[in-house]
Amino acid sequence: MADSFSSGTTYYNKVKAEDWAGNVSPVSLSDGIVVDTSGPQLVNQLYMSTTELIQNPSFETDTYTVSAAVCDGSDPTSWSLNADGCVKLQMSSAPIAAHDSQYILMSGDLSQTVSVTSGGLYRLEIKVGYPQVLDDHHKAIDGYVSLGLDSHAFHLDPDKCEGRCEIETENSILWNTLTFYHTAVSNSLTVVIGTRFTTSDMRLAVDAVSLVRVYYSQQFSGQPVEPSTETTALFLPHWSSVNSVWHFEDPQTVIVDYMWAVGTIPGGTQLQNFVSVGKLNHGVAANLALTHNATVYVTVVATNLAGLTTKVNLNPVIVDMTGPEILDLSDSSGLDIDYQTSYTIAANWAIRDNESNTDHCVWAIGSIPGGYDVKIFESLPALASYSVSHGVNSVDYPAPYKFYTTVRCYNTLGLFTVAYTNGVTVVSPNRNDGIQSMQILADSSTYRFASDQCLTTSDNIRLKWDLEQTDTLIKKYKFGVRDLTPDPEYLVTVNCTDDNALVNGTSFNDTSLNITSDNSTSYLCNCTYENMTIAGNLTEGENGTGSFCIATTWLTNTSAIDRTVTERMSPESDFPLFAASLHDVSVITSRNVSISVTPVDIFDAEMQGQDSMVIVSPPGPQIVGGMVIPDSNLTSTNLTVDWTGVFSSYWSDLVYEVTVGSKIGASNIVQWQETTDTTMTLELSNSEVKEFNLSLVITAYDQCGLYNTYNSELFPINLP
Template sequence: MTGNTGILFDDLKVQRTIFHHHSDVNENGKHIHAHVVALHQWSSIHASWSFVDPESPIIDYMWAIGYTEGSREIQGFTSVGLNNFAYNYNVSLAHTSVIHITVIATNAAGLRHEVHAGDLLVDLTPPIIDFINDGIGSDIDAQTTDEVSANWEVHDAESGIDFCEWAVGYQPFGNDVHTFQELNEGVKRTSKVFPSSQISMQMVHVTLRCRSKAGLRSSKSSNGVKISNLPPNTTTAEVEILPHSLTEYNPRNHYQGDTSYVRVKWTGFEDLTGVDSYLLTFHTQDKTTVISKSIIAEDQDTSFCLLRGLDLSTGNFTTSIKAVNKRYLRSEPVSSNVVVSSNAPTLIVNPLLQLALDNRTIKSSWENNFKVYQPLYYEVSAGTTLGGADIIQWQETKNTFLEFQLPPKIKSLRDLSGYISVRGVAANGMTTVLNAAVKL
C-alpha cells in the first residue's frame, strides 16, 4: 500500500455501540446457567450461556471454575470453541461449598467480555424426611374410616424443597391404591377418601417422595395403618378355667375345690387391627359380678389370668372374655363354666365293704357306701398287710365294684387276710377313704 492508496466506504451507516466492560458486575448471573450433578462419590459441573454480538461474530468461549468470583482453583480457563455450554466430569466437590463459574467470550475484533455466574451452592444430600405418620397427628396403627390421612416433616437446609409427591399402597413404597400425586408447596399433611371395597380390611402405607432444588430425591413410607370397622373375631376363640385343687388329685369336669383362686386361660381371638386388651368378667349363675378387670393383650397366642383373694361360696360360676381391638371395638363374649365346692365325699353311717375270694379272684363291692354330691371315681389299693399294696395299687374305676386277681407271688391262701382301701375322689379333687380288713 502506497501513500496514495485509500479506502472507499460505501453505504455507510452510523450506529451507537455500547461496550460491556469488566466492571459490569451487575450483569453477573444473568447470562450463565449452572448446576451440579452428584451421584454417590461422583460429581460434575454443567454450565450454559448466551452471548450476542451484532457487529462482530463471536469466535471463542472460555470458562473457568473457582471458589471465588473470577478464580480458577477448580479449573483454569478452558476453550470450548463456539459451544455455548460446557461440563467438567473430573471434579470432586465438597458438600455445602460455594463455587463460581466465569465465562469469557471473544469476538472477531479481538474484544472480550467476561461474565460471572451467580453463586452455586454444592448440595450433595437429598431432602431429609424426619417422619411420616399415619393419621393427622401422632402415628396411628388402625382406624375404622375409609379416609386415609398422613402428616410429615421434610426439609432441605442447603437447597430447599422443589416439590413433594404422595402415594398410597398395600406395601411400603407402593402406589397400587393411589398413584403419586404432586402436592402444593409447603403442604405437610394430606388425606383422601377411598372406596370401602378398595381398602377395608387392608393395611395401607402412605409414601412421601420429595425432590430438592438441587435435583436430589428421597422417599419414606409410613409403617402402615390397618382399616377395619369390625370387632374381633371369635370363631376360633376358646376360654378355659384351669381348676385349682387343694389335694394331690386334679379336679375334673369343670369342678374345683379351691374357693379363693380361679385360673383362666384363653386363646384364638383374632383381629386385623390387633387386639389391644381383654375384658374379663367372673360372675355367678344369676349374673352377679364377682370380679371384672381389663387385661393388656400380650404378643402371644395364649393368655392367662389368676384371680386371687376370692371367697367363693358353693355354686356355679362363669368366666366371660371379650377382646377389644385397637379401635376399641369389642367382640362377643366367649365363656367357660366352673362348679366351685370345697365339700369332700362323705361315707354313710356304718359303711360296709364286701370282699369275696373265688379261685384266686377277689370280688370287691362298696355300693351305696359313699354319699354322692358330684361325679366320683374311685382309687383302689389292696394288700396282704395293713397299708400294703402288694395285690393291686391305685387302680382307678368309676364303678362301685372291682374284680382283681391275686398275684402269682402269693402262693398259699391259708389264713390269708386282705386289706383294701377305696378312696372316693370327687370331681373337685377332694377325697374320702374307706378301709376294710377281711379274712379271705
C-alpha cells in the same frame, strides 16, 4: 480539541483537503466512534416467552405400544431421525419420565426445525440421562446439542449412574438438566440432539425439550421472569458437573468474549481455571471432584470491544449429594394408623432439603412397599408438607386388605429420595368374630385331672380359647375375674306408729279402731323403711295400750361380700393369642367366680367374649364316719361292702377308688377299681380258703382332683 468526551456519545471526524492553489475538496465524514468508559453490565432480569416452540416436547403425542424391538419403526411426531439413528418410545406408571409419563431412548441425531426471529435470543433446556436399564456393554455417554451452527458437547457420569439410580428393586433415571442459549441468525433454527455412537452401546434417555424466546425487557404483562444468572449442577460422590448461564449487555460496544472459572472460594479457580467460551453466555464444567455440603463459586469475566471488562461472582451453589428428606410419612391425614374401615387411603408427610430446593414429589398406592399397582404415581408441586388421599374400589380389594403409600421427592438437582409407609389394613366394619369357646385349665395335685368347673389354685388361673377368625384385628385382650357367691339375706322387722303407716289405705293416725286381743279380724298395714314399702299387720299393744304396725321382710346384705372385679389387659400384639395365665389373682376359696376373656380390636372396641363360672377349690373330701362292718358269716360267695357316710364333700359326685385284700396293704381281691357308688359287691368264689380277713382301702376324689383315703379295719369272713 476537547479535554474529555462523554461516555456513550458517538464522535465523528470531518476531513477536507486544500491545495496550494486554494482548491478545497468536499468534506469527508468518518463512520464515528463511540466513547465507552464502562465495561459490560449484568442484565437485571430475563423475561421468558410463554410460547413453546418445540412440538411434541416431552414425547407424549404418540401412543406407546409394547414391543420387543430395540427401535421403533417410525420417528416421534414432529421429530426427524438420521438414517443410522435409533429411537424407542418408553412409558412407565412409575415416575421414570422427567415430565408426564413418556420419554425416549435414542442414539444418532434427532432434530426438529422451528421458526424463530432473526436476532432473537432463545433458551433451550433439555433433560438427559442414562437408560433405566443398562446393558453390560453400554458405554459412558458423550453427547451434543446443536443450535444452528453452534454445537455444545456434554458428558454424563462415566460410572453410568451405578449405585445412584436404584430404588429398592427398581431402577430409575437420574435426569441431568442442560441449558443453552442461542441468538438466531435467520428465521429458522434447527435443534439437534445427538450421541457420539449410533448403536445400542450408547443410548441416551431424552425428555422435556423446551425452546422459548428470551427478552431483556418486558414485552407483555404476565411474562415469566427469570434471574440473569443461573447455575445448575449434578453432584455425585465420584463425579459432578456444573452448568452456568449468564446474561450481560453493553449499550455502547459489543461484548466480544466471556471467560468463566469455578472455585471453592469467591473468585477462585480451584476447580477450573478461567476458560474462554467466546460470545457464548453459558459454560459446562464436568468431572469435578466435590464433597457434600461444600460451596461452589462461579466467576464470569465479560469483555467488550473497547477492551473493558466486568467481573461478576454468580450466586454460590451448595454441593448437595442427597435427595430431599421425607419426614413423618404416615398412613392417614393425621397420626399414623394401622387399621381403618374406610376405603379412602390417605397419607401425609413433610419435606426438607437443607442444601437445595424441593422440585416436586410423586406418590402412589400399592399392595407391597414401593408398589403402585393400586394407584399409579401422581405428581405434586413443591410444598413444605403434603396431605393426600385416594378412594379405592372395595370390590377389587376385599377386606382385610393392606395398602402401602409410596412417596418419591426430587430436588432441583434431580436427586430423589423414596419412602413408604408401614401400611394400613382396611377391615370390615361389620364383624361378628371373636372368641368362640373358652376353657379353664385346672391344675391337679394327683394323677386325676380336675374338672373345668373347679379352680384348684387361688392365685393362678390358666385359660385357653378358640377364635372364630384368626387375623390381626385383635390388638389385646381383657381378662376379668368376679366373685359370684350369693349375697347373704337377713330379716328386717319394722315397727311403725307414725304417719308412714297405712291401715287398709288410711293413715294410721286417722284410723280409729278398738282392737282387743281376742279380735279375730286382721287389718293389713304398710310401713315405709329406707324408701321401701313393707307390708305388715296391725297389732294391739300390751294391756290394750293402742295399736301399731309390724312389718317384716328379707333384705340382702350387698356389702357382705367383696365384689371387686379384677380386670387386666394383655400387652398389645400383632398376632392373636390363644392362651394366657393370670397370676396373683387371690380369689377366696370355696367361692363361685366368673372368669372372662374379651378381645379388644384395633379400634379399642370390645369384640365377642366368653366367660365361665367355676368354684375356687373348696376343701377336699373329709372322713366323717366309719364303714359298716358286714356280717362275717356269709350265706353266699358275694359280699357287699358299704361306705356310705364315710366321706363328706362340697361335691356330691365323688369318684371312689377301691382296693380289697386279704391283709392290710394287699390287693389280691380288687385293685384300684373305680366307682361312683358308695357300695360294691365283691365276688369271693375264687378264694381257696373259707375263712380269712378282709381289708378295704377307699380313696375318694372330688371334681378338683383333691382326695382322701379311708383304711378299714381287718374284719373276718367265713364263706359257706
